[in-house]
Amino acid sequence: MDFKSRLKGVIPDGVLDEIPGRFDAIGDIAVLSLPVSAKTYSGSVAEALCCSRKSIRTVLNKRSLLSGDFRTFDFDVIYGGGTETVHREYGFSYKVDLKDSFFTGKLSSERMRVASLVEAGESVFVPFAGVGPFAVPAAKRGGNVIAMELNRKACGYMRENMNLNSVCGSMDVICGDVCCCGSLFGSVTGSLSDSGSSFGCLFDRIIAPAPYGMDDVIPVLSGILKKDGHLHFYSFRPENQVGDFIDYAKGCGFIVEGYSACGNVAPGILRWVFDMRKL
Incomplete structure (x- = not known):
């Protein structure tokens, strides 16, 4: 009942x-x-x-x-x-305090879908990473993952979750602002490489569960993504504005290869995932 x-x-x-x-x-x-x-x-x-x-x-x-x-x-x-708990989904465990960090259980199947696309050995960047529910599965799939999150408390839980899920060898956490990721990456090793990333190469894949109103970060992410690299970007909008986003992504140098709704967040507003490839 x-x-x-x-x-x-x-x-x-x-x-x-x-x-x-x-x-x-x-x-x-x-x-x-x-x-x-x-x-x-x-x-x-x-x-x-x-x-x-x-x-x-x-x-x-x-x-x-x-x-x-x-x-x-x-x-x-x-x-x-x-407000602290351990959430379990698809064999993964995530410790989180809901008063300090954003987390939803409603994206569990979407997190597994996008993680299933990661290939072993790929370099993967996960901005807006929270406590790690997108980053940890990507690392478990064999990706070399860099996860970035502004919230210091969430970063602390994400490091705990790396241990809980045994991915410490293939995942690193940076506490910082994604909008300034170029300079933040530079501060990790002291300078940017010729290819634009301080990690020695551009990323093969970016998984970006962006918060509301952050579409303008796409050009920043494009700058650290390889040609033909993949960007999975999450955006909030009514269905009749999906075409506008696709045009915007094209203007940023991407082709949208697929998209789908993954939950209502407010009356008339849906969360969308756009699977894109850099041209």
């Missing part, structure tokens, strides 16, 4: 209709977005959810949209306690 079915007769029908039937399960934490009308009944909602999903030990309610440089939410803990 789903958790909303358990609430019939407990919460007024009008309020129950406003409560989303879906939630984000991250480890043993469930993340909800309750309407204001349901605030009085949050304890009953949490209890019903935990009864319907025995693995859930903590229930959080989002009090805000993503905000700040680190894309984090404000939460109310409405059941259990603590």
Whole structure:
């Protein structure tokens, strides 16, 4: 029985209709977005959810949209306690504190899809890496991965996750701003190579789970990607603006070889992944 079915007769029908039937399960934490009308009944909602999903030990309610440089939410803990958990998907484990780092379980199949494209020995750059859910599988596939993240706390968890998943030998973490990646790469070895990257060569592949409004970073990423290299870029927009993005990517020197929606994030706004090749 789903958790909303358990609430019939407990919460007024009008309020129950406003409560989303879906939630984000991250480890043993469930993340909800309750309407204001349901605030009085949050304890009953949490209890019903935990009864319907025995693995859930903590229930959080989002009090805000993503905000700040680190894309984090404000939460109310409405059941259990603590915002740190270990999320497991497809044989990987990710330790994360949701109050400090962005993470969603809803992209698990997409993370595996894009990781499956990585070939052994490829040089792979993962900007906006968070706690590593895109970077770790790419390293496990045999890629030589550089992951970059601005949030220092997320970087700490990403290093822990390298150990948890035994990829320390094929993955490095840089705490820094992707928009300044040229100078940041330069600071790692002291100077940029002739090919444009301080790592001795341009990257074969870039996996970029970019936050909202970061499409203008594509020219920066192009500068560290090989000719015929692949960029998997995540962008947020309504469906009727997909063509505009494809034209923009073409102007940046890419051809879009495929794209697909991978989740709604707001009414009328979808997260899209664009699989692109540099011309």
